[in-house]
Amino acid sequence: MTATLDPSTVTAPSPVPVARAYRFELVKLFSPWRVRLLILACFLGPGLAIAAIKQQSTLPSDTLFGRWLHASGWAGPLVVLGFAGSWALPLLTSLVAGDVFAAEDRLGTWRHLLVAVRSPRRIFVAKALASATVILLLVIGLAASGIVGGLLAVGDKPLIGLDGHSLSGADAAGKVLLAWLCVLAPTLALAAIGLLGSVALGRSPMGLLLPVVAALAMQLAQMLPLPVAVRYALPGYAFISWNGLFTDPVQLSPLLIGVAVSLVWAVAATVLAYLLFLRRDFTNLTVDNAGRQVLTRGVLPLAGLFAATVAVVAIAGGSGSGITQAKLQNSLAVNFAHLYRLQEQELHRPPVTEAQLAPTAACTKGDGLSAPDGPGNDWRCVVTWHVPGVAITGQAVYQLDVTANGRYIADGDGPKEVNGYFLLKTPDGDASNPLWQFDGNVELLPSH
Amino acid sequence: METTAAVRGREITKCFGDVVALDRVDLDVARGQIHGLVGPNGAGKTTLLGLLLGLAVADEGRLEILGSPMGRALAAPEGIAGFVDGPGLYPSLTAKQNLTALAGLRYRDARAAGVDEALEQVGLTEVADDKVRGFSLGMRQRLGLAAALLTKPRLLVLDEPSNGLDPAGKKHVHGVLNRLAADGATVVLSSHRMDDLEALCSEVTILSTGRVVFSGPLAKLSAENRELDYRVRTSDPQTARQVVRDLPGAVLVEPVEAQARQDPEVIVVRALVPTMDELVVRLVGAEVAVRELAPVVSPLEAAFLALTDSEHEPQPAQPGSTDEQDSE
Known part of the structure; x- marks a missing residue:
């Protein structure tokens, strides 16, 4: 009505x-x-x-x-x-x-x-x-x-x-x-x-x-x-x-x-x-x-x-988990290079550049038994870089816990001189080795 | 005369789903009048008051308020204020803050809106800075009235404003309403307190199950009504009883109320108004002084009960044999 x-x-x-x-x-x-x-x-x-x-x-x-x-x-x-x-x-x-x-x-x-x-x-x-x-x-x-x-x-x-x-x-x-x-x-x-x-x-x-x-x-x-x-x-x-x-x-x-x-x-x-x-x-x-x-x-x-x-x-391309082996390797290598420079600085060594280090990373998932993509705490990566001033390459191992949103925590797994736990003297006091554990993330969308 | 009506409703019908809240209701309220709305719970009073406030529109019928037809919700003309289902107050604010915030809606300068005067009119000046959370029901009612006064209403619509009022609060509220009416404002109020309505209203409308069963002056209600029971206090109850027995149309009844029973000077007589007039003449003729004469139940209450609900027929006193009363 x-x-x-x-x-x-x-x-x-x-x-x-x-x-x-x-x-x-x-x-x-x-x-x-x-x-x-x-x-x-x-x-x-x-x-x-x-x-x-x-x-x-x-x-x-x-x-x-x-x-x-x-x-x-x-x-x-x-x-x-x-x-x-x-x-x-x-x-x-x-x-x-x-x-x-x-x-x-x-x-x-x-x-x-x-x-x-x-x-x-x-x-x-x-x-x-x-x-x-x-x-x-x-x-x-x-x-x-x-x-x-x-x-x-x-x-x-x-x-x-x-x-x-x-x-x-x-x-x-x-x-x-x-x-x-x-x-x-x-x-x-x-x-x-x-x-x-x-x-x-x-x-x-x-x-x-x-x-x-x-x-x-x-x-x-x-x-x-x-x-x-x-x-x-x-x-x-x-x-x-x-x-x-x-x-x-x-x-x-x-x-x-x-x-x-x-x-x-x-x-x-x-x-x-x-x-x-x-x-x-x-x-x-x-x-x-x-x-x-x-x-x-x-x-x-x-x-x-x-x-x-x-x-x-x-x-727009947002399919799958967005976490791929290539992205993870690239992210970890870049992260490592930056933190390596920080470590060198805190150890009062001569400064180096990322270009000198030229780091690369090789990651596998589940000891190579799983498909190398997606989240998980079974990622294992080997980072390789050129040690400045000497004609050798260094290698460091990391265990990665990658969450579904693209964040990861890299946990150093040796050698301990590089990514083990030790304290460094900084102007603000003692700080843990920056290469020991660090956070990172990968962009889930395809890179353009 | 229609141009002077504050409210004019014709054939107003309002439904909520299958429930007919108002069924072809006619309502006329003259300007400057205090008009009572009476009815049992669920009779449609609040719905009707909501229509007057402009909270909704009728499904059918025509309603004019202050000369303006009500075509859509919240389109009531300026000058209408009031509340239904209790005053809307915010407990975390003080009385003054409630009114100031409300005044700020209408006026650029809330302080000029007369907040202090409104509080004074309803007798809440002393608790102006107290949180409303601690207010009694009566104080909330008075504050709700003060809030309505801020808008300088030409039509004040109040739903059960007497709820919870103590005698002092009642005096304040009655004073405010009477002053408003004297100044030309119209008041429409609902109440279950018949004494309040009789004290305030010149006309009443009685609703029952959504329909109007009576509308008009209180005097007309008394005249139209049937026999009532009257308490009569005299100087000589024994003689008075004899006078009642000898008067055609008057019945001496057994009082039920404990107060009347314990008071030997009081007798209860059931009769029409003309018969009561004759009774007074005869008592005076018999040299019996009439010290008090009042209906046991008010004419409005008696009419309300008779017109709205047969289950609540007024039984204030039981007919009893005069012999039994004589023996008391």
């Missing part, structure tokens, strides 16, 4: 401007103690954690850049970034974006808000902007705290990249800031998923937890040996793809794809949440078909987007 009234005759009052509704939402968002506590924790926590780690003799080597925490102040914010992408940002987006609509359901204030603002559209825009603002503030807090903490604890010192090359303080600073900027995209995607859950599921705890659940599911997917196309089509990939900023040359394709996919997801999930919100009947607050709505207007469209992205990336 439709109303028999003529809408054209209605003199509608002017809705509240978005700017005022936005201010109203900010007042509400900042008023609960838990949000203030979160902000405080984000601005203080990372810095304090880095300062605490600085006092420890052991380093979080299993975290990317963790092994360089004592060597460069710029490693701190990157360790924080790795942790934030896995845990902190999904949780923060859940608590903010995942609750921004559900809070009105919980408090029973929807009708009051609608009468006051007179425009569901503007309410949605104001809530989305306000939650994005708070999330942005939290991200800024994490980044600033990590940077300040790292610089105060260790100082503005060169950072060793993921291919072993040294980044100057200024270069590292720029890339650290860029990395944090890049993870805003997947954070916004999670926030949009939070908005969708908050609108669709109301006061249900699932609505609040949706970003966390989505982030954990995506992390799980990244750990599985999935094809590259699937991996890149997930909006959470940009939480990893910033790694490519710390190689030379920069691995730009994964980064751009990750950011683009995240932004598309952010827009798509926000639009779905918007459409779902506009369809809501606020005179009948009993939502008895929430499950069906979430499926038809939330899950299915996003699943369609995911499938389409997988197809696009697959056409």
Whole structure:
């Protein structure tokens, strides 16, 4: 049935401007103690954690850049970034974006808000902007705290990249800031998923937890040996793809794809949440078909987007695991050469160049019994290089643990004089042999 | 007269799925009037109030508010304020912060919106800086009313504003509503408190299962109603009982209420209003002073119960033999 009234005759009052509704939402968002506590924790926590780690003799080597925490102040914010992408940002987006609509359901204030603002559209825009603002503030807090903490604890010192090359303080600073900027995209995607859950599921705890659940599911997917196309089509990939900023040359394709996919997801999930919100009947607050709505207007469209992205990336060449023998050998040789130079420098030997070393690597998987591609901890590589000043070639063996996302940890397996564990005297104190264990990564897309 | 109506509804129908919440409801509320909306739970009061606030539109029918037809949701003209299903307040904000934030939606300078005056009108000045989280239901109702006052309403729509009010709160709320009406604003309120409605409203509409079963002045409701039970306190109950027995149309009934039973000066008489008038004349003629005369159940409540639910017929007093009463 439709109303028999003529809408054209209605003199509608002017809705509240978005700017005022936005201010109203900010007042509400900042008023609960838990949000203030979160902000405080984000601005203080990372810095304090880095300062605490600085006092420890052991380093979080299993975290990317963790092994360089004592060597460069710029490693701190990157360790924080790795942790934030896995845990902190999904949780923060859940608590903010995942609750921004559900809070009105919980408090029973929807009708009051609608009468006051007179425009569901503007309410949605104001809530989305306000939650994005708070999330942005939290991200800024994490980044600033990590940077300040790292610089105060260790100082503005060169950072060793993921291919072993040294980044100057200024270069590292720029890339650290860029990395944090890049993870805003997947954070916004999670926030949009939070908005969708908050609108669709109301006061249900699932609505609040949706970003966390989505982030954990995506992390799980990244750990599985999935094809590259699937991996890149997930909006959470940009939480990893910033790694490519710390190689030379920069691995730009994964980064751009990750950011683009995240932004598309952010827009798509926000639009779905918007459409779902506009369809809501606020005179009948009993939502008895929430499950069906979430499926038809939330899950299915996003699943369609995911499938389409997988197809696009697959056409662009993203098939298979993306980890090949050739890529791994090349990456390891480059990494070794850079770190060899660092080792020579720390041993106070004459400087050498990568060209003089001319390193090569030969890798097998599963003692040659497995096909030489894909992730696994059974990669074994022999690096060969020309020893400067003498007419012999050196050889060093590494065991590689390669994860499905292209990251690997190389563990020196002899000779111990080259890649064994020993301490080196550096201007900042003792440091372990840089050729003993190091991180690296390979670009999963085909090289052009 | 229609041009002066604050609310004019004709054949308003609203359904939620298979449930008919409002079934061809007519509603007329004059400007400057306090109009009560009465009905049992599920009668459609909140739905009707939601339509008045512009939260939804009727599926069928015509509704004009302050002279403007309501064609789509949230298109109510300026000057409408109020709440349904309780006031919308944010517990982590103080009373003043709630109002200031709300005023900031409408006014560039929220401080000029009269937040302090609104708090004073509802008697919450002393707790202005307290978090709403700790407020009682009555305080929340008063704060909700203060929030509505910020918009200088021409039509105030309130759903159960008397819930949880203590006598002081009730006095504040009644004062505010009466002042608003005196200044020309219209108030439409629902309540289960018949005493409040009788004290405030000049007209009421009684809804039952989505339909209007009565609409008009309270006086008309009394006149249309059947016999009522009246408490009569006299200087000589024994003589008064005899006068009642001798009066055609009057029945002496056994009081049920413990208070009436324990008070030897009180008798309960069931009769129509003209018969009660005659009773007073006869009591005075018999030199019996009438110290108190009031309906045991208010005319509105009696009508409400009679018109809306046969299961809740008013049984405030049981008919009893006069002999039994005499023996007491």
